[in-house]
Amino acid sequence: LRLKFAYLLNIIPSNLIDYFFSIMPNRFSIPQASDKFYKLSKVLSLNSIDDLYPYLISFWQNEKNLVLGLTDKVDYKNFEINFNTNHFTEDMQFTDIITYLPNDILTKLDRSSMAVSLEARVPFLDHNLVEYSMQIPQEFKIYNGKTKWILREVLNKYIPKNLFERPKMGFGIPIGLWMRGPLRDWVESFINRKKLNEMGLFDSEKVIEKWNLHLSEKNNFQ
Numbered sequence: 530l531r532l533k534f535a536y537l538l539n540i541i542p543s544n545l546i547d548y549f550f551s552i553m554p555n556r557f558s559i560p561q562a563s564d565k566f567y568k569l570s571k572v573l574s575l576n577s578i579d580d581l582y583p584y585l586i587s588f589w590q591n592e593k594n595l596v597l598g599l600t601d602k603v604d605y606k607n608f609e610i611n612f613n614t615n616h617f618t619e620d621m622q623f624t625d626i627i628t629y630l631p632n633d634i635l636t637k638l639d640r641s642s643m644a645v646s647l648e649a650r651v652p653f654l655d656h657n658l659v660e661y662s663m664q665i666p667q668e669f670k671i672y673n674g675k676t677k678w679i680l681r682e683v684l685n686k687y688i689p690k691n692l693f694e695r696p697k698m699g700f701g702i703p704i705g706l707w708m709r710g711p712l713r714d715w716v717e718s719f720i721n722r723k724k725l726n727e728m729g730l731f732d733s734e735k736v737i738e739k740w741n742l743h744l745s746e747k748n749n750f751q
Contacts, residue, residue, distance in 0.1 A: 531573050532573070532574060534570075534573060535569075535570040535571070535572075535573035535574045536570070537570075538566050538567070538569055538570035538573075539567065539570040539571075541566065542746060543563030543564075543566075543567065543746055544563070544746045546562050546563040546566050547561075547562055547563045549562075550562040558696065559696075561701060568584075568585065571584060572584065572585075578617055581617075581621075582620070582621050582624060586628075586629065588739070589735075594732065594735060595731055595732055595735050595736075596730065596731060596732075597729060597730060597731065597732060616667055618667060618671070619667055623663070626659070635651070638651070665679070681693065681694075705743065708743065709743070709744055709746070713744075716740075717740075720736055720737070720740055722734075722737055725737075
């Protein structure tokens with residue numbers, strides 16, 4: 530049943546999913562719904578929970594099939610900092626802190642703020658606060674299915690709920706749409722088969738296949 534449901538989610542065109550949720554009332558709205566449905570279909574198809582985190586942060590399940598000459602699969606626990614919390618959720622949170630946070634979120638923050646000469650601050654990343662938060666039991670971070678439970682309880686004392694009990698708003702921009710439209714020629718100047726073969730870094734057929742799927746609007750690979 531799980532695999533059948535995953536298959537059903539995967540065959541629904543992304544533009545149809547996005548259109549459906551765009552006409553729904555705000556309380557039922559899901560930002561980037563097609564991407565989330567596609568990820569859900571893949572999550573349901575995974576063989577074990579250990580495969581979950583690598584999938585969620587990757588467009589390719591097996592890097593060796595994409596990067597030429599790569600012999601070893603990337604190990605997301607192979608860091609200089611040795612950690613083993615024996616709790617899968619905490620493992621993912623810690624991995625995010627030392628990979629996704631500095632390499633993605635903070636990079637975007639720095640570039641977008643510096644582009645307009647804006648000094649940005651990240652008070653939640655004070656090392657004392659981070660160290661303390663890592664010691665808090667997981668049941669106080671996610672309570673009854675509600676994430677950021679402690680923070681929500683604190684905010685509830687000082688701020689109206691409608692200011693924080695709402696859909697998450699991140700750095701998302703419609704780059705997938707731009708890549709199919711005004712940026713298409715620019716993108717294809719970098720990922721055409723001749724250019725990729727000259728670079729000798731990636732399997733050009735795999736990249737072109739992914740690009741064609743994106744152009745078909747079946748999935749967003751941006």
